Amino acid sequence: AKAKIAVNGYGTIGKRVADAVKAQDDMEIIGVSKTRPNYEAIVAQQLGYDIYAPAANLEAFEKAGVPTAGTIEEMVEKADLVVDCTPGGVGEQNKPMYEKAGVKAIWQGGESHPIAGFSFNAVCNYEQAIGRDLVRVVSCNTTALCRVIFPIDKELGVKKVRAILARRAADPNDVKKGPINAIVPDPAKLPSHHGPDVRSVLPNINITSAALKIPTTLMHVHTVNMELNTNCTAEDVKNILGSQSRIHFVGQGISSTAEIIEFARDIGRPRNDMWENCIWPESVTVTENELYFFQAVHQESIVVPENVDAIRAMMELESDGAKSIEKTNKALGL
Numbered sequence: 052a053k054a055k056i057a058v059n060g061y062g063t064i065g066k067r068v069a070d071a072v073k074a075q076d077d078m079e080i081i082g083v084s085k086t087r088p089n090y091e092a093i094v095a096q097q098l099g100y101d102i103y104a105p106a107a108n109l110e111a112f113e114k115a116g117v118p119t120a121g122t123i124e125e126m127v128e129k130a131d132l133v134v135d136c137t138p139g140g141v142g143e144q145n146k147p148m149y150e151k152a153g154v155k156a157i158w159q160g161g162e163s164h165p166i167a168g169f170s171f172n173a174v175c176n177y178e179q180a181i182g183r184d185l186v187r188v189v190s191c192n193t194t195a196l197c198r199v200i201f202p203i204d205k206e207l208g209v210k211k212v213r214a215i216l217a218r219r220a221a222d223p224n225d226v227k228k229g230p231i232n233a234i235v236p237d238p239a240k241l242p243s244h245h246g247p248d249v250r251s252v253l254p255n256i257n258i259t260s261a262a263l264k265i266p267t268t269l270m271h272v273h274t275v276n277m278e279l280n281t282n283c284t285a286e287d288v289k290n291i292l293g294s295q296s297r298i299h300f301v302g303q304g305i306s307s308t309a310e311i312i313e314f315a316r317d318i319g320r321p322r323n324d325m326w327e328n329c330i331w332p333e334s335v336t337v338t339e340n341e342l343y344f345f346q347a348v349h350q351e352s353i354v355v356p357e358n359v360d361a362i363r364a365m366m367e368l369e370s371d372g373a374k375s376i377e378k379t380n381k382a383l384g385l
């Protein structure tokens with residue numbers, strides 16, 4: 052039987068996780084939750100998902116003509132595992148509901164590490180997630196940093212990492228957030244939490260970061276600097292990064308995040324998703340054991356394959372992380 056998965060919070064991350072799970076042959080979506088009967092609820096219905104809602108809002112759904120299958124608590128009861136994709140901070144309030152129902156749960160990077168006591172990235176610690184009941188899939192920025200630090204540390208030894216993050220200010224559908232005409236140190240107090248969050252997955256990495264919020268919605272861009280323990284060339288680093296299935300070298304005249312998203316549209320990616328870290332190969336530079344490069348991060352989608360792998364580990368559907376990654380990638384078309 053397929054693992055029964057529920058998505059609680061059908062927003063930017065939740066809708067993508069639902070479609071990604073649906074594409075796998077060893078798991079299925081038994082329901083998604085919506086708080087309001089808006090256009091996203093109607094699309095979810097058209098995509099064939101059973102919709103669950105807070106008990107207090109069921110009437111609003113009925114009035115709007117959007118059929119529901121029950122309350123969120125009822126959805127959780129039916130699931131083997133809930134992927135909580137509610138906004139940061141809300142996920143924590145849902146924990147007692149999952150414990151009461153005795154279901155496994157995954158939270159996203161908007162929650163902090165202690166919520167699950169285990170922070171996940173597929174290449175770094177898949178095997179440690181096998182059979183676990185509670186997992187946190189780290190944020191878009193942390194995922195992107197983990198994917199590059201882990202293989203370089205394994206091959207060359209990473210002495211320290213310093214990362215500067217230019218962060219998209221809002222997601223494309225977000226009409227409420229700014230800035231629209233400013234660059235905001237976010238936070239101004241250094242270091243930012245992003246780099247240090249890598250240690251929730253890779254505890255032995257020396258890393259700090261600084262982050263700036265910039266008026267764009269498409270992607271983040273990281274300037275990554277690593278001091279390495281081993282003498283090496285830029286070619287050595289490119290060979291290591293090039294061996295990773297979730298790292299993509301941008302080329303063919305792509306000079307910006309705008310063109311990466313256009314490329315994703317052109318190759319027919321769902322919702323123009325780029326699940327891979329996008330690295331400019333010409334930026335990979337090594338000077339006296341110091342490595343530099345630029346990577347772009349599609350914040351809306353990079354954590355989606357990681358959620359699928361986390362499910363596979365927790366549900367004990369595959370014991371080998373590399374095999375799970377390959378299976379997820381194949382089903383998604385990555």
Ligand code: NAD
Binds near residue numbers: 060086138189
């Ligand atoms: P979102 O606001 O796009 O979606 C959240 C959804 O949850 C919305 O549909 C909202 O209506 C619903 N919701 C709110 N309260 C709820 C409740 N009590 N019960 C059920 N549903 C509820 O948020 P998002 O961007 O998808 O972020 C979700 C999580 O993923 C956060 O932890 C965030 O930090 C993390 N994350 C976001 C991004 C990103 O760039 N958007 C990237 C990586 C990780």
